[in-house]
Amino acid sequence: MTEDPPKATSPKDRTANMSFLDHLEELRWRIIKGLSGVGIGIIIAFFLGDFLVDEVMLGPTQSDFFVYKLLGIEAIDLTIQSRKLPGQFxxxxxxxxVFGIIVGSPLFFYQVWSFVEPAMDRAEKWKSVGHTIFITFFFLLGVAFGYFILVPFALQFFSQFQISDAIHNDFDINEYFSSLTMWVLSCGFIFQLPVISYFLSKFGLLTPEFLKTYRRHAIITCFILSAFLTPPDPVSQVLIAIPLILLFQLSIWISGIGVRKRNKSLEKAFGNG
Known part of the structure; x- marks a missing residue:
């Protein structure tokens, strides 16, 4: 070729002329706007306070909690006490x-993505709204998995586990709330694995072949994790392990999508598309 290839016209970038301090200022306002969604969620939760405490937060402590019947768990009532003066407060x-964080998460994810988006590949970048739906879906799916699957098994296991009949299981309300929050929110972040898989693959840092190579290791890890989180019976362990294995398999498939999109972007950039 004797002629230079035509230069692609770069799309307008609103951040092109921004200094480092300007970026920090925008990030600050993005975070404030995102936290405003959490604030709105807290206000909504305030009007639903009694329901959230009695039915949602304390629901799994009752043996007639509907999830126990659906999962076939032989449940017992948990005894919850407040051993600190401001414990119930x-x-x-x-x-x-926590309810505000879950409700406000879509707005927070949207603001974070709107800040990150200009740095992405402009030839084929995700729209902020679509990307927010993608992230929020897996976060809420993880929260639901944690609350409806992990929490019932974990609570009943720890409440019925005894090293001696002389020791009675009475749980502090703060410890109960901390454990419940940790399990639920942790699952929300663990379920971001497909999201992370997509982006790492789109940036060329991960491939489905790599994930497939370590698929057996991942399956074993899922069963080990479920063994720690459930009572020592095969049914409970399988009920926890299968969704985690399916999540890993989904990450492999999504990684393939990210790799194909990256290849198309490269072909287009080099004029072969």
């Missing part, structure tokens, strides 16, 4: 804040 507001 902190638990009440903690419940409202």
């Amino acid at each position: 902190f638990t009440y507001w903690g419940t409202l804040i």
